[in-house]
Amino acid sequence: MLALVSPALLVILMLIVLPVGWLAWQSIYHDGFTLENYRRVFTEDVYWRSFALTFEISLAVTLIALLLGYPLAYLANSLPKGWSILILSLVLLPFWTSVLVRAYAWLALLQRTGVINQFLRYLDLISEPLALVHNTFGTVVATVHILLPFMVLPLYATMQKIPDDLMQAGASLGASPSLTFFRVFLPLSLPGVLAGCTMVFVLCLGFYITPELLGGGRTVMVSMLVSRNVELYNQFGAASAVAVVLLLSVLAIFFIVSRFISLDRVLGQK
Amino acid sequence: MMNTKRNFELGCALLGVLALGGTAADAAEQITFVSQGGAYQQAQTVAILDPSAKKLGITINQDSIPDAWPAIKTQVGSGKPIWDVVDTPTGNCLRGGEQGLIEKLDFSKIPNGAAMPEAYRSPYSVSYEFYSSVLAFSQKTFPKDAPSNWADFWDVKKFPGRRALRNHPFATLEAALMADGVAPDKLYPLDVDRAFKKLEEIKPHITVWWTSGAQSAQLLNDGEVDMEMAWNGRVSAVAKEGAKVSFTYNQGILQSTSLCILKGAPNLDTAVKFLNEAVDPVHQANLPLQIDYGPGNPKAFETGVIKPERAAQLPSEPANAAKQALMSYAWWSSPAGEAAEKRWASFMQK
Numbered sequence: 001m002l003a004l005v006s007p008a009l010l011v012i013l014m015l016i017v018l019p020v021g022w023l024a025w026q027s028i029y030h031d032g033f034t035l036e037n038y039r040r041v042f043t044e045d046v047y048w049r050s051f052a053l054t055f056e057i058s059l060a061v062t063l064i065a066l067l068l069g070y071p072l073a074y075l076a077n078s079l080p081k082g083w084s085i086l087i088l089s090l091v092l093l094p095f096w097t098s099v100l101v102r103a104y105a106w107l108a109l110l111q112r113t114g115v116i117n118q119f120l121r122y123l124d125l126i127s128e129p130l131a132l133v134h135n136t137f138g139t140v141v142a143t144v145h146i147l148l149p150f151m152v153l154p155l156y157a158t159m160q161k162i163p164d165d166l167m168q169a170g171a172s173l174g175a176s177p178s179l180t181f182f183r184v185f186l187p188l189s190l191p192g193v194l195a196g197c198t199m200v201f202v203l204c205l206g207f208y209i210t211p212e213l214l215g216g217g218r219t220v221m222v223s224m225l226v227s228r229n230v231e232l233y234n235q236f237g238a239a240s241a242v243a244v245v246l247l248l249s250v251l252a253i254f255f256i257v258s259r260f261i262s263l264d265r266v267l268g269q270k
Numbered sequence: 271m272m273n274t275k276r277n278f279e280l281g282c283a284l285l286g287v288l289a290l291g292g293t294a295a296d297a298a299e300q301i302t303f304v305s306q307g308g309a310y311q312q313a314q315t316v317a318i319l320d321p322s323a324k325k326l327g328i329t330i331n332q333d334s335i336p337d338a339w340p341a342i343k344t345q346v347g348s349g350k351p352i353w354d355v356v357d358t359p360t361g362n363c364l365r366g367g368e369q370g371l372i373e374k375l376d377f378s379k380i381p382n383g384a385a386m387p388e389a390y391r392s393p394y395s396v397s398y399e400f401y402s403s404v405l406a407f408s409q410k411t412f413p414k415d416a417p418s419n420w421a422d423f424w425d426v427k428k429f430p431g432r433r434a435l436r437n438h439p440f441a442t443l444e445a446a447l448m449a450d451g452v453a454p455d456k457l458y459p460l461d462v463d464r465a466f467k468k469l470e471e472i473k474p475h476i477t478v479w480w481t482s483g484a485q486s487a488q489l490l491n492d493g494e495v496d497m498e499m500a501w502n503g504r505v506s507a508v509a510k511e512g513a514k515v516s517f518t519y520n521q522g523i524l525q526s527t528s529l530c531i532l533k534g535a536p537n538l539d540t541a542v543k544f545l546n547e548a549v550d551p552v553h554q555a556n557l558p559l560q561i562d563y564g565p566g567n568p569k570a571f572e573t574g575v576i577k578p579e580r581a582a583q584l585p586s587e588p589a590n591a592a593k594q595a596l597m598s599y600a601w602w603s604s605p606a607g608e609a610a611e612k613r614w615a616s617f618m619q620k
Contacts, residue, residue, distance in 0.1 A: 046616045112432070113493045134478045217437040217479025220619055232612055234343065234365075 037241035069151035134216025158192025307334030313560035367394030397566035431496030
């Protein structure tokens with residue numbers, strides 16, 4: 001077994017662990033040991049604002065993705081096979097399109113002269129175009145769209161494993177459909193909810209292209225600070241300190257979540 | 271390790287020779303030249319690089335990278351750079367010179383550079399081409415009485431409409447000061463406090479702070495904004511596509527990329543020879559025939575190669591240049607300039 005996984009482990013070691021370790025090392029070592037990069041991250045309010053905004057956006061995206069994704073997964077789970085395949089493919093289809101292309105597609109939909117504003121003006125519902133993009137709103141919309149599959153798939157996988165007999169048992173005992181849903185189905189699907197939410201939240205923390213293209217320059221997420229710090233300070237240390245703090249917050253989130261459910265459920269098939 | 275490296279270098283040299291079709295097969299001298307790729311590097315190849323290689327009898331190997339600065343740092347830091355000459359925003363040459371990453375130039379060996387105005391060169395670099403951050407506007411929104419200076423751009427009552435600026439302090443702080451009444455030739459050292467104060471005024475009216483040239487072109491092309499700061503080449507490209515957009519050179523901020531040589535470049539002597547040849551007025555005059563950038567050497571306008579109607583479109587044409595502010599890269603790479611650059615991030619997030 002070890003012989004079989006060792007090439008993969010080696011690749012991970014060489015291409016992920018070592019470079020990340022080296023970057024982390026640079027954040028504390030530049031012509032001698034220094035905590036300057038971390039002092040900056042923790043004292044200058046630019047960083048604080050960016051971290052706060054990133055967590056706010058991630059939270060909003062996670063909640064919206066859950067509200068949209070749960071009914072979708074539920075529908076896919078309860079409809080006959082053909083329909084569920086159709087629904088899942090519709091969820092997955094955009095997944096195979098480049099993030100960049102989807103960001104531009106949202107631009108075409110949301111901008112002042114975009115499809116949505118033109119349509120609303122045609123219907124005379126608005127007199128001035130709405131500011132739908134170049135702000136946090138546009139960023140959230142596009143990010144939800146990109147991350148929705150990461151919510152739907154774990155939810156669907158979990159729902160698939162809930163035996164139908166349980167709902168029938170509930171009904172035979174006289175419970176209404178909504179009561180069986182809330183007392184039986186929903187609690188049993190919670191691990192999927194947690195798994196989906198964790199995936200979406202953590203992936204969203206590191207988003208770069210979407211806020212860069214749709215945020216109008218105001219929506220500065222942490223990943224953008226990373227790239228900006230390379231430019232601004234001309235050394236990787238200043239940027240990797242930001243990345244290290246973000247990585248540690250992600251690990252902290254995983255740790256907290258792991259107290260509630262086993263990590264295997266979040267990461268794999270169990 | 272050593273062997274593979276040598277093989278790699280040999281491979282590169284062979285490729286270079288092949289690229290020149292064998293005519294320069296016996297040329298011992300070669301350099302590696304680096305620019306930013308795309309249509310821009312292609313234009314240089316036709317106008318400057320190929321003719322220079324032919325005239326000097328050398329081989330020019332090309333490489334390209336969007337932002338050369340991190341690579342300059344790592345290459346020189348490793349003690350064995352593989353590039354010789356880079357074409358990069360002038361600020362990089364100056365910063366690099368101060369940090370010992372860029373060779374100091376001996377202008378006695380670079381007569382073409384020595385003949386250029388002093389503002390167009392530094393101890394480490396010579397101007398290679400010019401572009402300008404200009405005030406661009408939609409002719410649909412402003413069929414007549416278009417905004418014509420930065421004070422107009424700041425005047426949201428007289429010129430209502432959506433606006434965009436670049437998400438970067440370069441040129442933006444200069445524009446703010448000109449809007450506040452500072453003359454284009456009296457900008458430096460920049461009054462940073464005054465510039466940011468003026469920017470706070472316009473900030474609520476800025477729809478987009480763009481980050482890439484492509485984005486600025488898209489905004490103008492789609493009518494997403496009515497006026498913006500943009501690079502002249504981007505605006506004229508959009509106009510060529512048929513969009514009703516235009517721009518003024520009035521109070522534009524004239525910016526340049528320069529040529530400089532990496533410290534410890536493998537082919538230093540040939541690199542210096544090439545650098546002199548690359549700013550030759552005739553080669554330089556050929557560049558704007560290929561692409562919408564102005565020559566770095568103003569003598570190019572005296573060669574007769576650039577027709578007057580073409581010259582009038584170029585940012586560094588003397589009459590156009592006179593209307594603009596020449597960006598001081600020396601100021602931007604000074605401690606005050608670097609502090610202003612860092613302050614930008616907190617301004618954006620407030």
